[in-house]
Amino acid sequence: xxxxxxxxxxxxxxxxxxxxxxxxxxxxxxxxxxxxxxxxxxxxxxxxxxxxxxxxxxxxxxxxxxxxxxxxxxxxxxxxxxxxxxxxxxxxxxxxxxxxxxxxxxxxxxxxxxx
Amino acid sequence: xxxxxxxxxxxxxxxxxxxxxxxxxxxxxxxxxxxxxxxxxxxxxxxxxxxxxxxxxxxxxxxxxxxxxxxxxxxxxxxxxxxxxxxxxxxxxxxxxxxxxxxxxxxxx
Numbered sequence: 001x002x003x004x005x006x007x008x009x010x011x012x013x014x015x016x017x018x019x020x021x022x023x024x025x026x027x028x029x030x031x032x033x034x035x036x037x038x039x040x041x042x043x044x045x046x047x048x049x050x051x052x053x054x055x056x057x058x059x060x061x062x063x064x065x066x067x068x069x070x071x072x073x074x075x076x077x078x079x080x081x082x083x084x085x086x087x088x089x090x091x092x093x094x095x096x097x098x099x100x101x102x103x104x105x106x107x108x109x110x111x112x113x114x115x
Numbered sequence: 116x117x118x119x120x121x122x123x124x125x126x127x128x129x130x131x132x133x134x135x136x137x138x139x140x141x142x143x144x145x146x147x148x149x150x151x152x153x154x155x156x157x158x159x160x161x162x163x164x165x166x167x168x169x170x171x172x173x174x175x176x177x178x179x180x181x182x183x184x185x186x187x188x189x190x191x192x193x194x195x196x197x198x199x200x201x202x203x204x205x206x207x208x209x210x211x212x213x214x215x216x217x218x219x220x221x222x223x224x
Contacts, residue, residue: 042214042215042216045212103163104158
């Protein structure tokens, strides 16, 4: 059974803290994604990666960075957390674009609150 | 710009049929996806359409018209467990997914 896991379901951090969100997939997928989801908005892409040590900015990369040192692991870093980064963060992975349905497999999400 | 439109919320009765519409304007088209997301959970894949027409999968069907930039998800014999948000997403020419805000479906007994 395919699986994407995220390090925490719920996280509370203070303004200015450095925050690490980790995502691991066991499907040997090349592509991994970080989204944030806010009420009334569609999923917004923060960063994605097509390969180890490779990263591309999504639609809203400001205030975030990522790391992909191993194929199965994709980390999202909030360098200095701010209250407007309070959100649900979803990690996803997929094989290779354009092959079959290329559905994205999502992790359970991390609900981050910055106070 | 790229845009996906779907209704914010819909209400239907258990046992009935409901159709959730999605219209899109994107840079190119490499398929349209429907995902289901229960409250507090991750989205899960429901269907994929890349050619015009209807795809049926049990109680759920998805329709696509590329010329009209339009899709719908049809849910039959509604059950209480179908209460969820339904997300429409289009893969553009760069193989990036553009997501709609989702339609919250409320099922009443």
